[in-house]
Amino acid sequence: MNGKQAWGRIGVVAACGLLVLSTATGCKRHRKTRSKENTDAYSSKIQPLVQATKLPFMKIPDVGPFQTPAQTFYDDRNYEIAWTRDGKPTPQAAAFTQAFSDAAQKGLNPEDYDASRWAGRVAALKSNSDEAFAEYDVAMTVAVMRYMSDIRTGRINPQHFNFDINAESKRYDLPEFVSDNAVDADDVPKLIASAEPDNDEYRQTEQALAKYLVLAKQQRESGVEPLPTAVKPIGVGGAYPALDALAARLQLEGDLSGPPTAATAYTQEFSDGVKAFQERHGITPDGKLNAQTIASMNVPLEQRVLQLECSLERWRWLPDPYVHARLVVNLPEFVLRGYTPDNKLDFTMKVVVGKVLGEHETPVFTHMMKYLIFRPYWNVPTDIARKELVPHIEKNKGYLATKNFEVTNAKGDVLTDYTSAQVARGGVMVREKPGPKNSLGLVKFMFPNEYDIYLHSTPATELFNRTRRDFSHGCVRVQKPEDLAAWVLQDQPNWDLDKVREAMNNGADNHQVNLKTPLPIAIFYLTARVGDDGRVDFFDDIYKYDEKTQAILQKGPPYPTYSEPVKAKTPGDTV
Structure with a gap:
């Protein structure tokens, strides 16, 4: 124990003898x-530091949401220091310092x-200065708390983006x-890993990020x-x-394994490499x-690094039940996966998602799929009825009947006898009758949520032939509804593909089948995704969520932690 430490302990004893009650001494x-x-021994120096909301000696002086936890941390340990012994950093402090230095490998700053x-x-x-020891300790505590929090739940509260x-829940x-x-x-590295999502795709995304950090530096320094x-x-x-520059660009990410045999024309080797890139x-x-x-090839790899960082951020948002969700829709990819x-x-199928324009974006959220409805009605939302049906009703009172719609009161x-004005203001409800021409198709998959969003089949199957598939009013249309229904019901007695087809084509209208075990589903948003084979795929930021995320992250801490209210839906179902 050094002299300052000894005097600190003498001070504590004297204070106890005099019955002077103080948190610090x-x-x-x-x-x-x-x-x-x-x-x-440094308690009198630490106490005012953890009571402050700003610490000028830190890179980010505003400690924000970590001020109260830091104060509680020291109060719980009677203001003992935590990160040095015998005047030197502990091995744990040194390990965390290394983790901070390597934070970019995990998509952090x-x-x-x-x-x-x-x-x-x-x-x-x-220098053996009390101030130096106190500042080192408090800075390490705040940095460890911030780092572990960021690794565990991400930096931005997803509800800031109105994501449900x-x-x-896992903080x-x-x-x-x-x-x-x-x-x-x-x-310490094992402790850090235990805080991260326990998912192979997440770990593969981290590995891909490390690779792309190197590639981006390579590209930047080459000045291509x-x-x-x-x-x-x-x-x-x-x-x-x-052609030479094209070959170099394709080789950079491994889409072209070696130089083409001929560089005087666009050969089959070039075409294969371009196809792999596409x-x-x-x-x-x-x-x-x-x-x-070519426009996609000209996107700097530094931008691909940012996409991978955004993907890691969103992985960290997922509550534990959804880290391994049985169903995952990746919106920018227009794909549904089942596990x-x-x-x-277990399977992959194409989906159609909400339009980019017109405020029809499919929201990002996690929920439990609880039941299916075969041969459903489509309850038309009031805003859709007002915009898309009322103009026709005003010209032709019998329009709805000719298009397989009917009007109901609140009791169903x-x-x-109704008016277009009643339809426009939602005084009566419009619904499309069940059948193969119904906008929802012959089955919908329900996970009750604030957005009235669900998966459903569709009569407009030609849209699945498109590469870009954002055409819906917000719901997710699935390519193979029969297969999905049989998969969802595989643990239910007597439900197989034949029975599913019978229920869809000849069964009762609006027939609900509850799932014996609800299935976790994530409507997710990854513009960078790594497959089981390690292949890294990139997609357009269709809803600009990456752009919004990066704008916030570039400002640095403290990041938004508050919740914004979920947008209220008008009565009815989106499609």
Whole structure:
């Protein structure tokens, strides 16, 4: 124990003898932590620091939501220091310092955790200054809390974007977690890994990020010029003025394994490489070099790094039951995936999602699928009825009947006497009768939510032939509804594909079948996704969620933590 530490302990004893009650120098209280005891010699310096909402010696002075947890952390340990012993950083502090330095590998900003300042703080400890020890300790506590929180639940509350994802449900009690688990951790990297989503795709995304950080640096330092745009699509045998640059670009991400055998024309090797690139970027994979493909190739890999970072951020938002959701819709990819109970990919199918224009975007959220409805009615939302049906009703009172619609009151009684004004203001409800021409098709998959969003079949099957599939009013249309229904009902007695088809084609109207075991479903948003084979796919930021996320992250902490109300829906169902 050094002289300052000894004087600190003498001060505590004297204070106890004089019955002077103070949090910093008062009599010992019961410690509310399992961590090893340490000196409280710096308590008088630590106490005012953790009471402050701003710490000028930190890169981000505004400690924001971590001020109260830090104060509780030190109060629980009677203001003992946590991160130094014998005047030196503990092995745990050193390990966290390394983690802060490597934060970019996890899609985080190292400077959010003072990465560039720790060497100076360690050097300052040699002065044996009370202030240096107190500032080092409090800075480490705040940085560890911020880092572990960011790794656990992401930096931004998803409800800031009006997403119905409850990331808070898995948030740590930071004072208790850091004190009991981090301060004396045997293996800090293992502790960090335990806080992250336990999902192979998440881990593969981290690996992809590490790779793309290297590729982006490589591309940046090489100073490569953008590829020239092709006026018309170029096929095999066609001419392109920058074949060498095209080959280099395809080789950079592995779409072309080696130099083409001939570089005087657009060969089959080039076409195969371009097709591989197109498949990874949501472009029609025809192998032709067109303007869309070249524009995607000219996106700097630094932007692809940002997409991977956004994907990791959203993975961290997922509550534990949805880290391995049985059903996942990836909106920018226009794809639905189903997984087995042991988290293996079981099927993939195309979907149609909400239009980019007209405020019809499909929202991002997590819920439990609870039942199916075969041969459903479509209850037309008032805003859709007002915009798309009322003009026709005003011209032709019998319009709805000719289009398979009927009008009901609030009790569900069918009405024959109604006005277009009643329809426009929602005084009566319009619904489309069940059948193969119904806008919902012959089955819908229900997971009750604030948005009135669900999966359903559709008579407009030609849309699944498109590469970009944002055409709905918000709901998700599925490519193979019969197969999906049989899959969802596979654990139900007597339900197989034949019975599903019978229920869809000849069964009772509006027939509800409850699931014996509800299935977790995530309506998700990843513009960068890594498959089981390690292939990295990128998609357009159709709803600009990446753009909005990056705008917030670039400002630095404190990040938004508040919730905004979910938008209210008008009565009816989206399609």
